[in-house]
Amino acid sequence: MTPAARVKAAIDILDKVIDAAKGQGAPADRIVADWAKANRYAGSKDRRAVRELVYDAIRHCGPVPESGRAAMLALANRDMAISALFDGSQYGPAAIQPEEPVAKSGFAPAWLAKRLSASDVKGAEGAALMGRAPLDVRVNTLKADRASIDLPEPGEPLVAPHALRFEAGTQIEQWPAYREGRIEVQDHGSQIACLAAEPRAGETVIDLCAGAGGKTLALAAAMENRGRLIASDTDKRRLSQLGPRAERAGATNVEQRLLDPGREMEALGDLAGQADCVLIDAPCSGTGTWRRKPEAKWRLTPDRLARFSATQDALLALGAKLVKPGGRLVFITCSLLDEEGADRFAHFLDSHDGWRADLPPLPLGRPRGGENAQGIRLSPFHDGTDGFFVARGRLP
Numbered sequence: 406m407t408p409a410a411r412v413k414a415a416i417d418i419l420d421k422v423i424d425a426a427k428g429q430g431a432p433a434d435r436i437v438a439d440w441a442k443a444n445r446y447a448g449s450k451d452r453r454a455v456r457e458l459v460y461d462a463i464r465h466c467g468p469v470p471e472s473g474r475a476a477m478l479a480l481a482n483r484d485m486a487i488s489a490l491f492d493g494s495q496y497g498p499a500a501i502q503p504e505e506p507v508a509k510s511g512f513a514p515a516w517l518a519k520r521l522s523a524s525d526v527k528g529a530e531g532a533a534l535m536g537r538a539p540l541d542v543r544v545n546t547l548k549a550d551r552a553s554i555d556l557p558e559p560g561e562p563l564v565a566p567h568a569l570r571f572e573a574g575t576q577i578e579q580w581p582a583y584r585e586g587r588i589e590v591q592d593h594g595s596q597i598a599c600l601a602a603e604p605r606a607g608e609t610v611i612d613l614c615a616g617a618g619g620k621t622l623a624l625a626a627a628m629e630n631r632g633r634l635i636a637s638d639t640d641k642r643r644l645s646q647l648g649p650r651a652e653r654a655g656a657t658n659v660e661q662r663l664l665d666p667g668r669e670m671e672a673l674g675d676l677a678g679q680a681d682c683v684l685i686d687a688p689c690s691g692t693g694t695w696r697r698k699p700e701a702k703w704r705l706t707p708d709r710l711a712r713f714s715a716t717q718d719a720l721l722a723l724g725a726k727l728v729k730p731g732g733r734l735v736f737i738t739c740s741l742l743d744e745e746g747a748d749r750f751a752h753f754l755d756s757h758d759g760w761r762a763d764l765p766p767l768p769l770g771r772p773r774g775g776e777n778a779q780g781i782r783l784s785p786f787h788d789g790t791d792g793f794f795v796a797r798g799r800l801p
């Protein structure tokens with residue numbers, strides 16, 4: 406493909422990404438992959454270049470652009486080399502006309518940038534949400550340890566005790582250590598967040614929103630497979646991925662429970678007041694993971710955000726019923742919005758007698774929230790991790 410043809414392809418893909426964002430359709434990754442499948446003439450260099458143009462444009466534009474072309478013109482305004490490719494050549498984009506719409510730059514749509522700013526995410530901290538994430542792995546201590554594991558590349562040891570960092574795009578799926586469950590892909594921030602649970606061998610731990618089990622596997626390893634680890638979720642498809650993952654990781658103490666939304670206690674009733682620790686990795690807007698899914702900023706609406714907050718309140722209330730006296734309730738969201746973090750935890754403490762905040766001693770991050778309702782915030786800007794809010798409550 407000529408460089409101009411790559412720009413034209415990126416514009417066509419961006420049109421689809423924009424439509425999908427408006428209609429809650431396929432994620433950008435899938436749209437890019439579908440394009441590659443349907444255009445076999447594009448070689449690996451072409452595919453990489455087109456993908457980079459698409460993601461650069463998404464990262465560069467704040468509000469949803471009018472069109473793929475408007476998004477690419479925003480990039481062209483910044484980069485003469487791209488603007489020169491609007492040359493009207495056979496497979497390239499048409500020449501730039503005066504007064505053509507150009508998408509606005511920024512790290513988020515205006516309403517969302519305002520909410521993030523109210524949560525002290527602005528300027529360089531906001532821009533960091535649109536950075537590129539590295540590839541972090543957790544060495545699975547059920548099968549290996551970080552000091553002696555033998556990998557094709559050494560990786561950079563991070564603060565979390567089992568974390569190693571690699572360059573984005575490292576093909577670790579090909580490595581025997583990955584296929585044999587000695588390493589798992591897990592963002593450094595997610596590994597740090599799991600430390601707040603301080604799970605011990607022999608305890609009863611509930612991973613209430615286990616999804617496909619990213620955190621469950623870290624908990625199983627920390628528990629050395631001893632004790633009960635209950636992994637529940639309302640999403641059958643996600644939960645069904647946990648079995649094979651647990652097997653590969655050698656995690657043998659995981660029990661699964663599929664929940665009915667709104668009637669979760671029907672499947673968890675026998676555990677009421679029984680858990681040493683309940684971990685709530687609640688569904689949220691995912692503002693902390695935009696480095697991986699930058700188009701997510703175009704998918705969020707004030708209504709969806711309000712629904713996430715309501716679900717988080719409900720899950721905190723549910724989790725609290727499962728904790729035994731003296732036990733721990735860990736609340737995690739991968740968002741940097743206080744309305745999905747510190748505010749939710751403060752609301753929980755205000756509405757639940759007896760519970761008190763117990764700031765988890767994490768090796769990274771900074772306190773966030775009022776004096777009595779503090780949790781820890783991890784952010785791409787300060788910590789080089791995905792963004793998280795992590796708080797822990799204790800029942801005396």
Ligand SMILES: C[S@@+](CC[C@H](N)C(=O)[O-])C[C@H]1O[C@@H](n2cnc3c(N)ncnc32)[C@H](O)[C@@H]1O
Binds near residue numbers: 619
């Ligand atoms: C942030 S994701 C969990 C990710 C997972 N813990 C991990 O580390 O990979 C949130 C999960 O909450 C689940 N969820 C939503 N509503 C729920 C509910 N009422 N009870 C339990 N899980 C729920 C979603 O299906 C989703 O899998």
